[in-house]
Amino acid sequence: xxxxxxxxxxxxLYIPVQAQSWVTRNGKITFNSxxxxxxxxxxxxxxxxxxxxxxxxxxxxxxxxxxxFEKQLMQDHFNENYIESDKYPKxxxxxxxxxxxxxxxxxxxxxxxxxxxMHGVTQPVSMPAELxxxxxxxxxxxxxxxxxxxxxxxxPSLVKDKIAAEIPVQVSAEFLPxx
Amino acid sequence: xxxxxIYILFFLLLQRGTAMAQENSLLQSLDDSLSMQQQHEVVTxxxxxxxxxxxxxxxxxxxxxxxxLIMHRFGKLNNGAYELFGLDNASIRFxxxxxxxxxxxxxxxxxxxxxxxDGSLKYKLLRQTTGLSPVSVSxxxxxxxxxxxxxxxxxxxxxxxxxxxxxxxxxxxxxxNLSLEIVPTWMHFNLVPTAADKSDVFAVSAGGRxxxxxxxxxxxxYNYLLPDQIVSTxxxxxxxxxxxxxxxxxxxxxIFTNSNGMIGPYYLTKTDGTWGKGDIFFxxxxxxxxxxxx
Numbered sequence: 001x002x003x004x005x006x007x008x009x010x011x012x013l014y015i016p017v018q019a020q021s022w023v024t025r026n027g028k029i030t031f032n033s034x035x036x037x038x039x040x041x042x043x044x045x046x047x048x049x050x051x052x053x054x055x056x057x058x059x060x061x062x063x064x065x066x067x068x069f070e071k072q073l074m075q076d077h078f079n080e081n082y083i084e085s086d087k088y089p090k091x092x093x094x095x096x097x098x099x100x101x102x103x104x105x106x107x108x109x110x111x112x113x114x115x116x117x118m119h120g121v122t123q124p125v126s127m128p129a130e131l132x133x134x135x136x137x138x139x140x141x142x143x144x145x146x147x148x149x150x151x152x153x154x155x156p157s158l159v160k161d162k163i164a165a166e167i168p169v170q171v172s173a174e175f176l177p178x179x
Numbered sequence: 180x181x182x183x184x185i186y187i188l189f190f191l192l193l194q195r196g197t198a199m200a201q202e203n204s205l206l207q208s209l210d211d212s213l214s215m216q217q218q219h220e221v222v223t224x225x226x227x228x229x230x231x232x233x234x235x236x237x238x239x240x241x242x243x244x245x246x247x248l249i250m251h252r253f254g255k256l257n258n259g260a261y262e263l264f265g266l267d268n269a270s271i272r273f274x275x276x277x278x279x280x281x282x283x284x285x286x287x288x289x290x291x292x293x294x295x296x297d298g299s300l301k302y303k304l305l306r307q308t309t310g311l312s313p314v315s316v317s318x319x320x321x322x323x324x325x326x327x328x329x330x331x332x333x334x335x336x337x338x339x340x341x342x343x344x345x346x347x348x349x350x351x352x353x354x355x356n357l358s359l360e361i362v363p364t365w366m367h368f369n370l371v372p373t374a375a376d377k378s379d380v381f382a383v384s385a386g387g388r389x390x391x392x393x394x395x396x397x398x399x400x401y402n403y404l405l406p407d408q409i410v411s412t413x414x415x416x417x418x419x420x421x422x423x424x425x426x427x428x429x430x431x432x433x434i435f436t437n438s439n440g441m442i443g444p445y446y447l448t449k450t451d452g453t454w455g456k457g458d459i460f461f462x463x464x465x466x467x468x469x470x471x472x473x
Contacts (some may be wrong), residue, residue: 023211027232046216048212048213050205050208050209052205052362057205058205059206059209060209061206061210061213063212063213063216063217065220070470071241071244071470071472072241072244073244073468073470076223076224079223079225080224081394081425086355088212089217090210092206092210094205094206097406156394158426159426159427162248162427
């Protein structure tokens with residue numbers, strides 16, 4: 001009897017922990033390097049991301065090769081010369097969500113702090129984010145910027161004027177509850 | 180009662196353990212599903228340029244991009260100081276190549292050697308893909324027509340001046356730095372100098388590149404014409420060495436070769452220089468890409 005009680009009690013306690021996981025496989029990350037000489041814009045629409053609302057953790061991972069550029073040559077140079085996607089195929093982010101994520105529909109403004117790993121370098125990254133719970137979906141939006149130099153991405157002096165020293169990054173993702 | 184408490188504690192610990200594993204596995208599970216995507220990856224940038232030196236590579240301009248290519252060869256190094264080691268003389272080819280799709284490109288060109296016009300098609304038949312295809316294969320077709328006037332040969336009409344070159348370009352990127360290519364060639368000449376010369380000519384070429392920095396590589400190619408096909412002239416097989424330097428939208432290729440011609444019928448069958456005797460042409464290829472994609 002006691003075992004039964006404890007099992008029931010434990011399962012009741014267990015439910016809230018598992019219920020609030022959110023995932024997506026088609027999150028979108030864009031970046032746009034703007035200089036007076038050239039705009040270099042790229043989109044990756046195959047970003048894998050997950051949020052554990054109860055633990056308030058968040059993770060992103062993507063393949064660098066899935067960044068699509070307007071010009072093929074930019075994409076070739078991104079993969080071959082800068083990001084070296086054969087050596088470092090992925091970019092990853094893992095962080096924690098600071099702020100309240102409610103269980104009722106609404107918009108929740110939060111702060112995300114974590115670590116971004118790409119090109120073999122890990123750097124702390126913080127970004128404000130907006131999470132919207134609506135119709136059983138969790139939509140997240142955020143923006144931050146990165147410096148290629150922080151990630152050991154060397155830009156030759158010849159093209160220095162064509163690549164921004166600080167590149168704004170935009171993130172958007174529509175999460176569905178994890179099964 | 181005590182036992183109940185222990186049980187509850189046990190389950191809570193179990194649950195806590197699961198939750199922690201979940202947190203750590205958040206990134207892990209994402210990575211696992213991402214790795215599934217990675218299984219069949221197309222290998223890109225086998226070569227920087229659309230030619231090793233003269234030999235076409237499997238690469239072609241991307242969709243809606245136009246490549247302007249200048250190929251330039253000075254005279255022979257062994258011409259000596261009087262000719263400034265060949266720099267007094269030069270032959271040149273201008274080429275335009277356009278990507279209709281990412282796989283199909285068309286090109287036109289004009290060489291000063293024999294005042295030759297050429298038209299070409301390159302199609303990427305197969306792309307090297309992890310787990311699916313070990314090599315990239317492109318098909319290359321080239322039609323050439325020379326317009327040099329020969330007053331002593333009035334019978335030379337357009338048909339007689341035309342030759343066809345068909346090449347199967349087979350390449351593999353072995354490592355991020357090393358790519359090799361092997362190319363069987365079939366050429367057809369509408370007119371050959373003597374009856375003893377074959378009008379259908381076969382050759383095998385091999386070449387490759389070795390990157391030594393991110394933007395520079397050493398290249399080499401050797402073109403071997405199968406024997407007893409061209410007998411009326413003393414032709415040599417073409418050997419070329421080069422350095423590729425990539426800067427933004429340009430690829431510079433600095434080269435040394437024993438061939439004066441820069442297109443199929445010329446470097447494959449009309450090379451007369453010998454490396455050992457110093458019949459070496461210094462030259463360069465420069466390409467510039469223009470984009471029309473919006």
